Amino acid sequence: MAVWKRALNLKHIILLAAVILVPFLVASPRSMTARMVADSENGTKVMVLNYHKIDDLDISLSVLPRDFDDQMRYLKENGYHTITPEEFYESLSGNYELPENPVLITFDDGYEDNYRNAYPILRKYDFKATIFVISSFLGEKEHYFTWDQAREMAEHGISIQSHTVDHKAMTDLTDDQLRAELVESKKKIEDEMGRPVDFIAYPTGTYNLHIAQLVKDAGYKAAFTIKYGNVDKASNIYALERVPIFHTEDTNKSFLERIRYTPIFESFGWVKS
Ligand SMILES: [Zn+2]
Numbered sequence: 507m508a509v510w511k512r513a514l515n516l517k518h519i520i521l522l523a524a525v526i527l528v529p530f531l532v533a534s535p536r537s538m539t540a541r542m543v544a545d546s547e548n549g550t551k552v553m554v555l556n557y558h559k560i561d562d563l564d565i566s567l568s569v570l571p572r573d574f575d576d577q578m579r580y581l582k583e584n585g586y587h588t589i590t591p592e593e594f595y596e597s598l599s600g601n602y603e604l605p606e607n608p609v610l611i612t613f614d615d616g617y618e619d620n621y622r623n624a625y626p627i628l629r630k631y632d633f634k635a636t637i638f639v640i641s642s643f644l645g646e647k648e649h650y651f652t653w654d655q656a657r658e659m660a661e662h663g664i665s666i667q668s669h670t671v672d673h674k675a676m677t678d679l680t681d682d683q684l685r686a687e688l689v690e691s692k693k694k695i696e697d698e699m700g701r702p703v704d705f706i707a708y709p710t711g712t713y714n715l716h717i718a719q720l721v722k723d724a725g726y727k728a729a730f731t732i733k734y735g736n737v738d739k740a741s742n743i744y745a746l747e748r749v750p751i752f753h754t755e756d757t758n759k760s761f762l763e764r765i766r767y768t769p770i771f772e773s774f775g776w777v778k779s
Pocket of ligand 1: 614615669673709767
């Protein structure tokens, strides 16, 4: 029995399941996903997409504008509904009913190309999105958008939230440094935007339970990681999953694979641990 178990390792299980599931997914990806969501004991799953740059660069962190446009059009044509982090948070606490196929579109860092390339595409589809900004970089460093641009985007459905003051890996910092990163970025963005900042994305995705407690103490309602998966009521509110979207050899194929398969794999316990 033990030998059998060892031989049938995770790779084999995933491969076997993929062979069984792929024909169903290809035949009817949406109905399959919808049934899985309805079956979930933890309520509606929310897909949180994570982008960085949207520009004509050949690096994994930069999705081409035309690919980003195709992805947004796919979401629109397939009945996805974009939500704000506030709506997302209220739904987890049971105070807000999410639309069908909810998706939270997020960007990290605050790159100038988000304003130049992503924002017009988001407006074209009337989509909401969230940008986690590095508060000391905006309007100071080249390649980051300005506070004026941030305020303009906020008028049209883009929520500006925190990605700390200067993007240091949080596991390398003392408690005093951590508190400063959390509190000062929140205050700076609130002062500039005139809107509350209740959400944060961990720079480089690194965090631990102690850091999560400091995030809570600093007044944030929720925090996002780069842990792969979809969010539901079983998720840790200070360690929320996201689905990163990268520029690959076939970016849009990778995008479709990620958004279609994540709920399925998760329902078998292969993504969340
Ligand atoms: Zn970052």
